[in-house]
């Protein structure tokens with residue numbers, strides 16, 4: 001190779017301990033975007049990032065305030081005749097509850113074997129730091145073969161509510177050839193992968209109200225509708241015996257899988273065994289005539305995330321509750337939209353709610369699904385980088401999770417994203433004992449060094 005990548009890789013290998021030390025530093029800041037009491041920690045994390053970005057020699061380093069949490073921006077645009085990469089990241093994390101299930105405190109990063117445990121280690125401070133350290137390894141050797149822009153937000157885990165306005169307002173500043181988005185992980189530590197589709201999300205709270213107050217279930221049970229029963233019946237009716245969702249028009253915009261893609265998905269190593277082991281469930285369940293890979297990647301779902309009604313304390317209390325609540329989310333696939341799904345849910349409730357109860361729906365958040373290009377310069381450079389480090393050709397896969405910014409970047413900035421990362425399916429993201437696999441993280445830094453050189 002004629003470029004400087006061997007020197008950059010040598011720097012990365014020499015500085016492994018320093019890199020890990022800095023990752024631990026940022027993992028100690030409890031940047032939970034949904035908690036108002038962590039507001040100062042959010043700013044503190046943004047400031048930590050700007051310091052690191054300045055240290056890389058980035059220019060125009062700035063913290064942009066938004067209605068909630070700030071966006072960090074930085075750029076370096078001095079590579080001639082080379083592409084401009086917009087690097088996306090998020091520095092916010094999910095809440096840590098239930099706290100008592102953590103084996104070590106969520107914001108005291110702790111190594112056990114090959115794993116570094118902490119909230120955000122995998123999703124996604126680990127990935128943001130990997131990119132920063134790859135670029136550091138390159139610039140420390142005196143060059144940078146591509147133009148770089150960073151956009152690191154603090155609201156991804158709450159649905160990125162400020163990012164659309166931010167991107168609309170800064171189209172020129174954010175203009176790029178493509179985006180590198182390392183928030184999607186890879187399939188297995190031995191099987192690097194690039195994600196070409198993500199599901200969208202529509203999240204609601206449904207409340208059902210019945211009698212004006214809680215009732216004695218003997219005196220009045222049988223005389224009036226019980227809102228808890230009514231809500232459960234309504235939810236049960238949202239799927240039929242084949243696991244298909246019954247909301248009116250729900251599948252109208254769902255793009256069917258073509259035969260070619262089904263053959264391709266069937267070749268992925270994720271068979272039923274994988275899902276049984278990963279979930280700890282005794283059997284798989286889902287929409288008839290589709291494999292688990294298809295159901296999680298290319299088909300929509302509807303799930304209860306939580307529910308609350310009546311007496312839930314110790315023992316028994318004979319009561320007919322006055323109200324009931326459920327949190328329900330749908331994962332969406334192209335070309336469904338969260339707005340249309342809201343209308344479908346409303347229509348279903350109007351048509352099916354029994355007499356004697358009233359209801360309302362609160363919209364929590366939504367995000368559009370996306371399908372990304374598979375043959376752009378960015379994807380090719382990343383695929384080559386995985387070959388450089390892992391020695392194998394990466395797999396192409398659909399991801400079941402949601403990263404709303406991917407579709408918004410297509411719409412607002414007109415750019416595609418390269419979706420990958422160095423998180424693994426068993427990292428327990430959003431759960432107690434989240435971890436990052438460190439050998440994969442170091443390999444990831446090497447792969448990113450190759451990626452930037454492969455682009456030049």
Ligand code: BES
Pocket residue numbers: 123124156157158159160183184185201365366367399400401402403404
């Ligand atoms: N990094 C995840 C999404 C992800 C995980 C994509 C694994 C592909 C593979 C992201 O941080 C996330 O959790 N997103 C939320 C989005 C929501 C809050 C709008 C999700 O999917 O629940």
Ligand code: MN
Pocket residue numbers: 094123157429430
């Ligand atoms: Mn997440």
